[in-house]
Amino acid sequence: MTDVATNMRLKLPIACFILQIILIILFGVLVEYDHDTDARLWHSKNHSDYENDFYYRYPSFQDVHVMIFIGFGFLMTFLQRYGFSSVGFNFLIAAFSLQWATLMQGFFHGMHEGKIHIGVLSMINADFCTGSVLISFGAVLGKTSPFQLLVMAIFEVTLFSVNEFVLVTALGARDAGGSMTIHTFGAYFGLMVTRVLYRPNLNKSKHRNSSVYHSDLFAMIGTIYLWMFWPSFNSAITAQGDDQHRTAMNTYYSLAACTLSTYGMSALTAHDGKLDMVHIQNAALAGGVAAGTPSLSEKPVLENKLKIQDTCGVHNLHGMPGVLGAIVGAVTAAVATTDVYGRGMKDVFPDVASGDITASYQGLVQAISLAVTLGMALLGGLIVGFILKLPVFGAPSDSICYEDNVYWEVPGEEDHEEQLTAVHAAEAEKLN
Amino acid sequence: MTDVATNMRLKLPIACFILQIILIILFGVLVEYDHDTDARLWHSKNHSDYENDFYYRYPSFQDVHVMIFIGFGFLMTFLQRYGFSSVGFNFLIAAFSLQWATLMQGFFHGMHEGKIHIGVLSMINADFCTGSVLISFGAVLGKTSPFQLLVMAIFEVTLFSVNEFVLVTALGARDAGGSMTIHTFGAYFGLMVTRVLYRPNLNKSKHRNSSVYHSDLFAMIGTIYLWMFWPSFNSAITAQGDDQHRTAMNTYYSLAACTLSTYGMSALTAHDGKLDMVHIQNAALAGGVAAGTPSLSEKPVLENKLKIQDTCGVHNLHGMPGVLGAIVGAVTAAVATTDVYGRGMKDVFPDVASGDITASYQGLVQAISLAVTLGMALLGGLIVGFILKLPVFGAPSDSICYEDNVYWEVPGEEDHEEQLTAVHAAEAEKLN
Amino acid sequence: MTDVATNMRLKLPIACFILQIILIILFGVLVEYDHDTDARLWHSKNHSDYENDFYYRYPSFQDVHVMIFIGFGFLMTFLQRYGFSSVGFNFLIAAFSLQWATLMQGFFHGMHEGKIHIGVLSMINADFCTGSVLISFGAVLGKTSPFQLLVMAIFEVTLFSVNEFVLVTALGARDAGGSMTIHTFGAYFGLMVTRVLYRPNLNKSKHRNSSVYHSDLFAMIGTIYLWMFWPSFNSAITAQGDDQHRTAMNTYYSLAACTLSTYGMSALTAHDGKLDMVHIQNAALAGGVAAGTPSLSEKPVLENKLKIQDTCGVHNLHGMPGVLGAIVGAVTAAVATTDVYGRGMKDVFPDVASGDITASYQGLVQAISLAVTLGMALLGGLIVGFILKLPVFGAPSDSICYEDNVYWEVPGEEDHEEQLTAVHAAEAEKLN
Known part of the structure; x- marks a missing residue:
């Protein structure tokens, strides 16, 4: 299954090394403790070491870190022949993105004397x-x-930071x-990219676009980790x-409620x-009853009508719940009062608490933000999708999608082969 | 393997939705931050945000959470064809139980103005x-x-909370x-339920009541997580x-000692x-040398003499160690002195420290509690076992136990099938 | 595959029990809270319970604990038929070593009134x-x-503690x-042991010294955990x-940079x-660009020229990076100034901060330490290697290396066997 077009011998190393060198230079020039x-700085002030932010954020950080590398990585191992790529490409683009995001977010969150x-x-x-x-x-x-994914990450991290800033x-x-x-943002950006990259003949790889027993168990590792640490994710900053x-705590109870409903909906x-x-x-994972349940079987609609081939179902998993969460957030903001939040109001809606804006104005801001x-996301995904169509990036052809073997050295399944060889030999013997 | 009796199309959704609606209503009416x-409330007092209980409990909570969902879930994947159910039913009943437990325990631990x-x-x-x-x-x-399990969880959580209160x-x-x-409590409740549900013809499913190589590796994930986070479990509250x-720390060293002894015992x-x-x-996992080792091979005795079909060996894993731990606890309490505990005595045995009761009386209380x-546990398990015998709950028949396919859509093992088809085709060709 | 030489029926239990009894006695005599x-002691002073070291170390400890038991354990499951041994022996020797290390390190770190x-x-x-x-x-x-591994652990923990003390x-x-x-220390000790235990006929087990698809996925669980929690490992004490x-934080960004470079190097x-x-x-995992990349394919050199059969590649993974880290550390120490560290200097290089020694002298100390x-490590590994050659320890013969079945009860692969039996039956039918 070696193929000139998908060969990464030079493309991937060049992309990785150039990106990493640029990152190191920019870190050297721009980044400070x-x-x-x-x-x-820390020792110039008179505070206890126990007050260092590390102790109040790092445990949550590590939970989030597990979600990113184990959670997302293994969630996507459900495909029968795509485990190496799911975990391995997840690892690659996450390792790049977190460095690039530090620079982009640092730039937009406000520099300190350059x-x-x-x-x-x-x-x-x-x-x-x-x-x-x-x-x-x-x-x-x-x-x-993997080259396409790195390029996608460059643009998406940048746009993410701009959007976050706005x-x-x-x-x-x-x-x-x-x-x-x-x-x-992540869901609709990705959905637009996959729309632009629409493959009419993807059914050539259809037999690999499904799970096997063990691959689903590996995927459950990812699922459960995402589920368990979601409370840390939501509360980390x-x-x-x-x-x-x-x-x-709210996340903990919402997730539990959502899970029970999901089982009911699935059996129904x-x-x-x-x-x-x-x-x-x-x-x-969809994070709320309202969000998770109605979207259970809309995937064929997306694919057939809108020509969006959404492998992992991110529209159900992140798109719809994200939009619904944003709408609920806008409504909640519009009706927030100091009666409910007390002095805590200034932590949740500081501008409303200070009297600078009204609660309903805050609600409007939330709606505009959505x-x-x-x-x-849609405009960015459109442009990036067209960039990724360039043949130089080495996308797999329609018949070799969902297959680790294209970009990875894959070991044989020795055990079964041996057993099959044994059967074969036994049969051959019988025939003679 | 579709079966009218085990069909969950209506039963499970109805159970899930009714339970979740009741939970949401009760949470809305009864629960407060x-x-x-x-x-x-938090901002009405003059304390540092660093003193919030969150920072001194949440890391331990997350360890416990991992034990519940990954530890227990994967520990039970050792069966060759029951991985989906082990992880999936574990997920379902845990998501229900933690909500119901919040209400039950909250009720018995003491309400605050209703x-x-x-x-x-x-x-x-x-x-x-x-x-x-x-x-x-x-x-x-x-x-x-899964319907039976939900019903069992309703009763068990309730009884657990009553017992804890007493x-x-x-x-x-x-x-x-x-x-x-x-x-x-958990072990003897479950053992009594399985005693009442005794199946004389369970050997029809005997060939699936064992592990395969990969299922044992998945189970090791659960085992190791339970082992590693046990110190957090014991110290969380x-x-x-x-x-x-x-x-x-005591748990950490006890577990290490127990592990070494277990290996010796297993080889012996x-x-x-x-x-x-x-x-x-x-x-x-049995948590102590004395508890873990002597119980290694009593499972056949339980099954043949007492008709208790204990799939996961919870008698060895939790029943015996729990009872032994309780007895040791009673003896320790009876001999506790302020010489050993100093001013810390009031944290461990507050009533003894205050002089309200003597140490030996505390020991008696511990024994009565056991x-x-x-x-x-035994009475509750007896009653609940008989309830679960009602045919409406859709238990699997004796010949389809230990099988995911009864309640789950199970993907094929495409890889092997393809290989087998290939062998088949090759043989067929040879014959012609 | 039962073999008198490798039978552990008596050897392992005796080793485990004697070691554990000695450990319990020594803990009883020597160890105090x-x-x-x-x-x-804690309640004799007037401090807040929030200041207990537990809250500032335990989350990091648990991350390290996961690295030891899940990280190392599953990293080594890459071999196709050695998953039980990788996770299981890892568990055994870790449970022993952490107890023995507590005693040895406690002895060398300084006793308190005995x-x-x-x-x-x-x-x-x-x-x-x-x-x-x-x-x-x-x-x-x-x-x-496993007997050899326990004996190796006894000596290595002891030598580790002496070296740490020096x-x-x-x-x-x-x-x-x-x-x-x-x-x-760990890498060169192990490399010398495997050098002494050199097996010229190891190619008899060559077909099992490789991975299969699922074993590599299990190994990725270990890899990712080691990678994610490395920041906690480096900062824990x-x-x-x-x-x-x-x-x-430094570890977090270094690892990300290293990962990107690794992908480039691998494709190249x-x-x-x-x-x-x-x-x-x-x-x-090699923890630094300089360390991780050049060593990618030196394994054949080690094996053929130096007769070092390094199964898991610890020379690349820990040896080279460790030495490079130590050299960088020596150089950094030699050029450390108060301008850079401010009052924090006393935490990093206390002797330099106090003016007792110069920075360049500290650099020399680091070099000597390496x-x-x-x-x-080399001398210790040499001696221990010769001890482990004694036939009493039950090492596997050359043709049964990398095989769980030697020391473990291994379940069959029922599923495939059944399928194969079915094929077999179908073929047989056709023939008649």
């Missing part, structure tokens, strides 16, 4: 941005080369849990104290009243 | 109660429908690590400071002096 | 020492009995991240505050421009 990581300050918060934010890229990866899973800094929107910036505590809609593991994987996000 | 999660207060401690407690249900799940693994609040017993409330620290008792992975999985727990 | 775990004090720091240190033993295990993977206490070297004490924060050097999962597994480590 922040107050809590710089030895001189320098980007880094600490545990920038690490969490970089992982968040990476999550958005991995959502898009899910949409194009099995149909792209929403949070320019418009003053709140986006706890990343409904808009991460889920909505919220204000310290009650905010972080409350956000983690699936074949013969049996549960479907793909429903469980998708909807348990529209901006959708616009940037 | 506690002091550390409520924005108004409201249940929730925060990270209630999350940990809900996960603990869920652990007890999952222990019982292990005993009936492979022989029950022990901790009414009697004043100490139960660090949950020897009695979690392990003993103990008093802060030295107590929590000491409990985690198993076939041909080889190690048996099932021994390692069970005994390494008896109460055994009584409630 | 430290200030933060002892109820009396007693070893334990707390979360001793737990982390014990896990570190265990990591070193597991690195050596990687070099001899597949060619040793470096850190006697010479005053700094070894953050354990470049010298853990990685360099550094000084609290900015130090710990900075170390974790591997067959047909495809990525090689073994490269990704090894080099992504030489001492290499010397002790």
Whole structure:
């Protein structure tokens, strides 16, 4: 299955090395330790070492980190012959994206005398941005080369940071849990890319676009990790104290409620009243009853009518829930009062608390932010999709999609081969 | 393998939706944020955000959460054709139980002006109660429908909370690590349920009641996670400071000692002096040398003499160690002195420290608590077992136990099928 | 495949029980709770429970713990028929080593009135020492009995503690991240052991010394966990505050940079421009661009010229990177100034900060420490290797290396067997 077009011998090394060299130079020139990581700055003030941000953010960071590398990586191993690529490409583009995101977000979040300050918060934010890229990866899973994925990541991280800047800094929107910036943006960006990369003859690879027993079990590792650590994801960068505590807890109970509903919905809609593991994987993650359940079987509609070949179902998993979360967020903002939040109001909606704007204005800002996000994701995905169509990037042909063997040295299944050879030999003997 | 009796098309959705609607209503009516999660309450006092309970409990909570969903879920994947059900039913009943436990425990732990207060401690407690249900799940693994499991969970969570109330609040017993409330209760409840559900013709499914190479490796993921995070489990809700620290550390060293002994015992008792992975999985978790080792091969006795078909060996894994832990706890309590504990005595045995009761009286309380727990578990299991016998719950028949295909859409093993088809074709060709 | 020589029926139980009894006695006689775990000591002072070391170390400890048991254990499951042994022997020798390391390190780190004090720091240190033993295990993977591994662990833990004492206490070297004490020591000790145990006829087991598709996916679980938690590993025992924060962050970005370079290097050097999962597994962990990349394909050189059969590639994975890290550390120390570190200097190089020694002298100390480590590792490995050659330890013969079946009860692959039997029956029918 060696193919000149998909050969990465020179393309991938050149892309990796050039990108990494640029990253190292930019880090050297632009990046500095922040107050809590710089030895001189930290010791110049009179505080206890226990007050270092590390102790109040790092455990959440590590949970998020596990979601990015184990959660997303293994969630996508459900395809029968795409486990190496799912975990391996996830690893590659995440390792690139988190570095690039540190620079882009640092630039847009505000430089300090020409320098980007880094600490545990920038690490969490970089992982968040990476999550958005991995959502898009899910949409194009099995149909792209690692080179294409790296190029997609370059553009998507950049656009993500611009969008985040517009929403949070320019418009003053709140986006706890990343409904808009991460889920909505990542999903619709990826869906537009896969729309542009539409393959009319993809059914040539159809027999590999499904799971086998063990691949679904590997995928459950990813699913469960994403599910378990979602409370940490949603609360990782919220204000310290009650905010972080409350956000983690609300996520915990919402997810549990959503899971029960998903099982009911799966048995109701699936074949013969049996549960479907793909429903469980998708909807348990969709993060809310309203979001997760109605979208269970819209995948054929997307593919046949809209020509969107969404391998991993990111529309159900992140797109719809993201949009719904954003709408709920806008409504909640519009009706927020100090009666409910007390002095905590200033942590959740600081501009409303200070009296600078009204609650309904905050609601409007949230709604505008959703529209901006959708616009940037779709437009960005459109342009990047066309860029990725260039033959130089080495995409696989229609008949070799969803196949590790194209980009990976794949070991044989010795065991079975041996057994089959034994059967073969036994039969041959009988014939003589 | 479609079967009218086991069809869940209507039963499971109805059960899930009704339960979830009831849960949402009860949460809406009864549940309130506690002091550390409520924005108004938290900000009404003058303390640092760093003092929020979240930072001193949440990392332990996440470890416990991983034990519940990855640990228990994957531990039970050792059966060759029951991986989907092990992980998937574990997921379903855990998601239900943690919500129901929050309400039940909140009710019995003491309402605040008619409201249940929730925060990270209630999350940990809900996960603990869920652990007890999952222990019982292990005993009936492979022989029950998801509907039966949900019904079992409703009753077990309720009884668990009553038992916990009687022990901790009414009697004043100490139960660090949950020897009695979690392990003993969960194990004997489940064993009694499986006794009532005894299937004389279960040997029809005997060929599936064993592991294969890869299923044992998946099970090792669960085993190791349970083992690693046991220190967090035992220390998650103990008093802060030295107590929590000491409990985690004692568990760490006890488990290591137990593991070494288990390997010795396994090589000594198993076939041909080889190690048996099932021994390692069970005994390494049994939590103490005394508890783990002597019970290695009593499973046939349970099944043949007592008609208890204990799929996952929960008697060895949780029942015996739980009882032994409780007895050791009673003896320790009876001989506790202020010489040993100093001012820390009030964290461990507050009533003894205050002089209200003597140490030997505390020991008696512990012993009575064990008896109460055994009584409630066995009686509860008896009643619930008979309820679960009703045909409406859709249990699998004797010949289709330990089989995912009954309740799940199971993908083919395409790879092997293709290979086999190829062999087939080659043979056919040769014949012509 | 039962064999008198490799039968562990008596050898392993005797070794395990005697070792565990000795450990329990020594713990009983020598070990005491430290200030933060002892109820009396902790409550004798007037501090907040929030200041207990537990809250600032335990989350990092648990990450390290996962690296030791899941990371190392599953990393080595890449061999097609050695998954039980990889995870299972890893579990056994880690459970022994962490107990023995607590005693040895406690002895060398300084007794308190004849007693070893334990707390979360001793737990982390014990896990570190265990990591070193597991690195050596990687070099001899597949060619040793569990009895041999236990004996190796006894000596290696002891020597590790002596070496650590000489470096850190006697010479005053700094070894953050354990470049010298853990990685360099563990790698060269193991390499020398495998050199002494050289098997000229190992090619008899060659067909099993390779991976299959699923075994590589299991190995990726280990790889990714080691990668993700490396920041916690490197920062777990550094000084609290900015130090710990900075170390974790630096590791995070270094690893990401290294990963990108590794992918480039793998595509450049591997067959047909495809990525090689073994490269990704090894080099992504090597912890630095300089260290990880040039060593990609030196394994044949080691084996053919130096007769070092390094199963898991620990020379690339830990040896070279460890030495390079140590050299970089020596250079960094020699040029450290208060301008860069400010008042934090006293945390990083206390002797330089206090003016007792110059920075260049510190650099010399680091260089000497590296030489001492290499010397002790090679000499120790030489002696231990010859001890392990004694036939009593039950090593497998050349033709049954890399095979679980030698020391484990291995279940059949029922599924495939059934399918094959079915094919067989179908063919037979056709013939008649």
